[in-house]
Amino acid sequence: MMVQQFHHQHQLTVKMDTMLMRKKEKEKSEKNKTTNMEKEKLQFQILDLSCLSLSSLPKPSLDLATISKLDLSNNNLQEIPESLTARLLNLEELDVRSNQLTSLPNSIGCLSKLKLLNVSGNFIESLPKTIENCSALEELNANFNKLSKLPDTIGFELINLKKLAVNSNKLVLLPSSTSHLTALTVLDARLNCLRALPENLENLINLETLNVSQNFRYLDTLPYSIGLLLSLVELDVSYNNIKTLPDSIGCLMKLQKLSVEGNPLVSPPMEVVEQGLHVVKEFMCHKMNSEHKIPTKRSWIRKLVKLGTFNGYERRGKRSEHKGIDMLQYQPINGLATPGFLGKFSPLRLFSPRRSFSREATEYF
Numbered sequence: 001m002m003v004q005q006f007h008h009q010h011q012l013t014v015k016m017d018t019m020l021m022r023k024k025e026k027e028k029s030e031k032n033k034t035t036n037m038e039k040e041k042l043q044f045q046i047l048d049l050s051c052l053s054l055s056s057l058p059k060p061s062l063d064l065a066t067i068s069k070l071d072l073s074n075n076n077l078q079e080i081p082e083s084l085t086a087r088l089l090n091l092e093e094l095d096v097r098s099n100q101l102t103s104l105p106n107s108i109g110c111l112s113k114l115k116l117l118n119v120s121g122n123f124i125e126s127l128p129k130t131i132e133n134c135s136a137l138e139e140l141n142a143n144f145n146k147l148s149k150l151p152d153t154i155g156f157e158l159i160n161l162k163k164l165a166v167n168s169n170k171l172v173l174l175p176s177s178t179s180h181l182t183a184l185t186v187l188d189a190r191l192n193c194l195r196a197l198p199e200n201l202e203n204l205i206n207l208e209t210l211n212v213s214q215n216f217r218y219l220d221t222l223p224y225s226i227g228l229l230l231s232l233v234e235l236d237v238s239y240n241n242i243k244t245l246p247d248s249i250g251c252l253m254k255l256q257k258l259s260v261e262g263n264p265l266v267s268p269p270m271e272v273v274e275q276g277l278h279v280v281k282e283f284m285c286h287k288m289n290s291e292h293k294i295p296t297k298r299s300w301i302r303k304l305v306k307l308g309t310f311n312g313y314e315r316r317g318k319r320s321e322h323k324g325i326d327m328l329q330y331q332p333i334n335g336l337a338t339p340g341f342l343g344k345f346s347p348l349r350l351f352s353p354r355r356s357f358s359r360e361a362t363e364y365f
Contacts, residue, residue, distance in 0.1 A: 109133035132157035202228035250284030
């Protein structure tokens with residue numbers, strides 16, 4: 001009886017060990033299979049067709065949905081087929097710089113996973129509005145094109161955009177929605193025809209580098225909100241037509257580099273600029289504080305005297321000489337007590353036209 005029980009127990013143990021070994025082999029096989037599939041997939045993740053003098057794209061022999069990076073730079077492409085971008089569902093990087101492109105396909109809006117788009121060095125005059133659907137986009141490089149404007153609502157949708165480079169174009173204005181790009185760290189808009197910058201730049205809380213240099217005679221003012229970019233480290237406004245920097249620049253505590261050469265600056269004067277950034281910031285802070293001082297009592301008295309509320313005149317023949325409030329002591333007692341003279345101190349006089357002051361003073365004296 002005991003022998004049979006022992007034999008049965010042994011068989012169960014062997015059976016369990018066999019099942020365990022098979023399970024491990026199966027897991028190992030599946031793991032190897034997964035690894036092989038990943039390796040196979042990696043072979044198709046990057047498709048490099050750069051520098052091949054292509055004037056048109058060949059028909060792809062692979063599944064476009066497996067491509068995560070497509071490099072078509074330095075060719076002679078004049079267009080990108082709508083059908084191509086519509087099938088690049090997993091694309092994260094698209095590089096089409098240095099081609100002959102005059103536009104981008106509307107289907108670029110299908111690239112919901114796109115993080116980097118480089119279209120620099122082409123002849124693109126405008127970006128399709130559908131680019132707003134590329135919500136994962138982190139870097140947009142459109143340098144050296146013929147852009148005259150950006151989509152009006154570009155800032156409302158590209159909430160993950162960190163770098164916007166649009167230098168060497170024909171931009172006249174940046175859309176007001178640009179101020180909603182709260183993730184933006186770099187904004188490069190030099191070498192354009194910018195007339196002004198958006199007013200509410202203070203929303204760009206992560207902006208570290210702002211370059212709007214070399215807009216030459218077009219850009220002559222900067223918004224006050226530029227001094228509210230609390231993360232700003234580098235500001236380049238050189239070679240514009242700026243005469244006065246906003247006083248708020250004195251509030252940029254993290255600013256380490258300020259380029260203002262090539263401007264007809266009056267405030268701050270060039271002798272201040274030449275002493276370095278810390279002197280410029282001190283100058284702007286002092287200027288800002290002095291302009292917001294509360295007027296003293298003495299200054300109010302001077303204004304009242306100037307308005308003619310307190311006037312003293314001494315007759316010298318045909319000439320009348322103004323002697324300010326000190327002349328009050330020369331008025332006769334009767335004159336001081338008359339209603340005409342006391343009326344000079346009425347609160348109503350403070351808000352009357354200046355013309356009435358001078359007329360009444362003339363009549364009285």
